[in-house]
Amino acid sequence: MWVFRRTNNVFQRNKGKLLAFVRRLVAYSSEEGGWGFDLVQTSGEKIYQCNGYRILVLATIIFTMLSNVRKKRKISSPPVKPLPLYYLNDNNAPPPPRLKVIREPDEESQPSAEDLAKTVHARQLEATRARVHVVEKRRREIEEEREHLNATKRARLFQKEEGTLRQEEDALRRLEQRSQAETFGVSNNIQEKRRRQDAAHFMSVHRQHVMDLEREDAATKKRNRDAAVLPKRDHQMMEAKIQVERAEEESRHMAELEYWEIREQTEAIRRREAERFQRAEITKALLVQRYCEAMRLKLVDKLQRANVQLEPLCGCHDDPLLHNVSYCAPNCMFYNNPHYFNKILIEQLSVYGIHLFG
The missing domain is CATH 1.10.287 (Helix Hairpins)
Structure with missing residues (x-):
């Protein structure tokens, strides 16, 4: 059976090629005058050394397949489905659909707030009892x-x-x-x-x-x-830990005290150095002031001996020897410019032949 089934499948796929091959085979055999032939080429395929008996068997198989195909092509009528039971009534129509009646609750049947509270309390009590039962069961286990x-x-x-x-x-x-x-x-x-x-x-x-x-x-x-021994050991360990913490705190406190002592000593040294530098500056300023006063007196003595009267260099002061440029007016050329004032004063004294360091 499987041979015929496989042959039928091959025939269904290559039906056109087989029919063309049979037609050419019959025409060739009628032209040559015999059933045997040496070479037949159809659709790119070659068959060698075929005789009449083989051609007859091949034709028989092909015609048998064609007859089977014709039998299978007959369209069978679909099965008739039975009619539903509701089509067998007098009117031959389906029954009306069922309607769902929704009833409104009566006011008397609705539970009150007290009943609802009692119900909730009862449910909570049952849940608590269930939890207690579970805990007791677990404890027993x-x-x-x-x-x-x-x-x-x-x-x-x-x-x-x-x-x-x-x-x-x-x-x-x-x-x-x-x-x-x-x-x-x-x-x-x-x-x-x-x-x-x-x-x-x-x-x-x-x-x-x-x-x-x-x-x-x-x-x-x-x-x-x-x-x-364990509690005693724990107590000893706790005491040792407290002692270590206390020693660390004391060492930290001592380090902080040493730091502040060193800082105070450094501040005192810096303060003494600043005071010493300030005293040196004051002494130096006093010496410079005394030197300037001595030079001025010496210069006045020289001017008196030479019988020379110096003219004022600007209108801010009468005597140039007692003049201070810091007291000049802002529009004066000697305002905050002592070098220029000294230069002009030296030039004026040199005119009279008086030198400061001569």
Whole structure:
């Protein structure tokens, strides 16, 4: 079946090419006068060494496919859908749609504010009870887990002790068996050797059990000692921390005091230096003033000996020797210009043959 199905699919895809090939094949065979041919070329394809029997089989297959295609092309009528039940009534029409009646609430049926408040209070009370129930349930679960853990721990200790006791009982049982075997004629050397081995095993088991008990006792004592020493240790650590903080604060305070002392000393040194410089400046100014006064008196003496009367250099003062340029008018040429005043004064004195340093 799959061969025919595949052939049918190929034929559906290349139907035009096959029909053209058959037509040319029939025409060629009729022209040549025989069913066999050496070469037929159609649509770019080549077929070699075909005989009449093969052509007959090919034509039969093609006609069978064409008949199948014609059968499939027949259009089948669509299935008739059954009519709905509402079309089978007398009027042959659908029933009217159902209308939803909306009823307005009566004033009497509406709850009052007190009922609403009671309902809200009841709901809050139920929610609170539910939360309390959940908390109680969780607390019971925690207590059960704690009891289960304690029971598990006790069971483990009991199993350990039971195992050690069982080992001791086995060792004693073996000793009894060995002692009974001695009565039945077992050699004394073997019995003594076995007895020593059992005694050594019993002592090792007993020693291990005692060591376990001592180890547990030591761990318990250590826990108790730590529990007793821990608050004291915390108190000591707190005191040490407070002492360290106090020492840091004192060192900080001392450093600050040293800083202010050094600053005060520096300020005092700077103040003394400023005072000393000011005194030196005052002394220098006094010396300059005394020198200028002496020079002026000397110059006056020279002028009196030479019988010379100096004329005023400007209208701001009468005597040029007692003149100060800082008291000149702003429009005067000697205003705040002592160098120019001294230059003019020296030139005027040189006219009379008087020199300041001569």
